[in-house]
Amino acid sequence: MKTNEIFMNEAYDLALKGWGSNGLEPLQGCLIVENGIVVSSAWTADGSGDSAIIKACEKLGRKLDHGGKLFTTLEPVSRVYSNGSEVDAIHDLNVTQVIFGSPYPDSQYRGSALKNLKFLKVKTIGGVLKNLCLDLNLIHNYWKINNAPLIAAKVATTLDGKIATRTGKSKWITGEQARLDVMKWRQFFPGIAIGAKTLLEDNPSLTIRNKNGQDLGCPYRFIFDGSLSSVHEENLRSLNLFSDPFKHKTIVVTLNHAEKSKFKLLKQHAISYWVFQSDENNQVPFNEFINKCFQQKISGVLFEGGAKLIASLLEMKAIQYLYSYRAPKIFGDDQALGAFVGRECLSVNQAIELEAVHHEFFGKDQMIRGFVKYP
Numbered sequence: 134m135k136t137n138e139i140f141m142n143e144a145y146d147l148a149l150k151g152w153g154s155n156g157l158e159p160l161q162g163c164l165i166v167e168n169g170i171v172v173s174s175a176w177t178a179d180g181s182g183d184s185a186i187i188k189a190c191e192k193l194g195r196k197l198d199h200g201g202k203l204f205t206t207l208e209p210v211s212r213v214y215s216n217g218s219e220v221d222a223i224h225d226l227n228v229t230q231v232i233f234g235s236p237y238p239d240s241q242y243r244g245s246a247l248k249n250l251k252f253l254k255v256k257t258i259g260g261v262l263k264n265l266c267l268d269l270n271l272i273h274n275y276w277k278i279n280n281a282p283l284i285a286a287k288v289a290t291t292l293d294g295k296i297a298t299r300t301g302k303s304k305w306i307t308g309e310q311a312r313l314d315v316m317k318w319r320q321f322f323p324g325i326a327i328g329a330k331t332l333l334e335d336n337p338s339l340t341i342r343n344k345n346g347q348d349l350g351c352p353y354r355f356i357f358d359g360s361l362s363s364v365h366e367e368n369l370r371s372l373n374l375f376s377d378p379f380k381h382k383t384i385v386v387t388l389n390h391a392e393k394s395k396f397k398l399l400k401q402h403a404i405s406y407w408v409f410q411s412d413e414n415n416q417v418p419f420n421e422f423i424n425k426c427f428q429q430k431i432s433g434v435l436f437e438g439g440a441k442l443i444a445s446l447l448e449m450k451a452i453q454y455l456y457s458y459r460a461p462k463i464f465g466d467d468q469a470l471g472a473f474v475g476r477e478c479l480s481v482n483q484a485i486e487l488e489a490v491h492h493e494f495f496g497k498d499q500m501i502r503g504f505v506k507y508p
């Protein structure tokens with residue numbers, strides 16, 4: 134017999150289908166189970182503001198004569214959705230048990246439907262695969278609570294904290310399983326960012342790919358390039374981010390003093406760019422970049438390096454969440470590129486720390502992730 138965890142896992146997979154089309158709604162998957170069999174399902178999509186729970190109930194188009202279970206990755210709430218009320222839909226269908234994964238992020242609504250469901254004699258069980266379901270909406274929840282995009286960084290390092298050799302080689306510090314986990318997280322971020330040197334050294338594609346390397350989709354791809362050093366005719370023709378089928382999702386983030394002729398080249402190649410006035414360090418002012426993401430409703434950006442970009446983010450205290458993958462390898466070379474550089478740290482108290490930390494293992498590699506707390 135299938136357990137609640139197995140059904141919740143299926144609901145999680147459904148929720149993932151909504152990636153990219155959920156707009157600013159939380160990712161949510163929902164299953165209706167009658168006599169141990171899934172009879173209806175739905176997920177959040179189209180940014181329509183529709184509830185996946187109500188969609189799944191409506192899709193079934195009949196009552197559950199002898200009751201049934203409803204699995205949802207996200208707690209039902211008494212909020213009025215564009216397609217109605219979740220409590221009414223659950224009650225009308227004759228659902229006898231609601232099993233949910235994570236609590237609703239917004240405290241205004243959290244718990245609101247549970248009381249009503251109890252009153253209607255619908256049993257509720259919460260917290261099934263809670264952490265997995267919370268991960269689905271890490272970005273959404275941050276956006277809801279802070280009214281700002283979640284700025285996260287990912288690094289893959291050796292045991293001695295290096296992200297590339299002194300010659301700039303970083304493929305591959307971590308193994309395949311760790312890299313697949315990065316793919317999972319990319320699915321949750323509407324934007325990914327890299328520095329100009331990473332673009333030139335690695336020529337990444339920053340798409341979402343499955344195990345077989347097949348493209349599943351593409352987030353916005355930001356290239357931080359203050360002086361437009363990566364913008365040359367040849368690069369625009371050959372580098373993936375400038376020439377692949379998703380090139381319309383590439384945005385070069387640059388400064389107003391970059392060469393005018395390079396802006397012209399970008400235009401000719403139909404590559405978008407965002408121009409900022411440089412800050413006192415001759416960098417893109419991150420607060421303005423974050424504001425622009427907010428205005429464009431980009432709820433999260435994952436910065437994937439390199440060292441210079443991550444260092445400037447840290448200096449501005451702009452990184453709020455960190456994914457650090459660590460391989461059991463040592464370069465032992467002072468001139469290899471360090472992951473976190475440029476700070477002056479005179480006492481342990483001045484260290485940047487992680488909070489709400491998760492430790493996970495991927496083959497031989499270890500991953501530590503959590504919210505960044507600045508001293």
Ligand SMILES: NC(=O)c1ccc[n+]([C@@H]2O[C@H](COP(=O)([O-])OP(=O)(O)OC[C@H]3O[C@@H](n4cnc5c(N)ncnc54)[C@H](OP(=O)(O)O)[C@@H]3O)[C@@H](O)[C@H]2O)c1
Nearest residue numbers: 289296301303328329330331359360417438439440441442
């Ligand atoms: N293992 C890993 O996780 C990992 C991940 C990514 C990359 N890497 C490796 O890291 C190396 C590249 O790192 P890197 O430190 O040399 O270079 P980088 O950070 O990729 O790129 C540096 C360039 O990005 C631009 N930039 C960075 N921050 C900026 C800001 N705030 N505003 C405007 N422009 C900004 C600068 O352009 P301007 O100078 O024109 O202003 C700078 O020259 C490569 O070898 C790559 O393989 C490793």
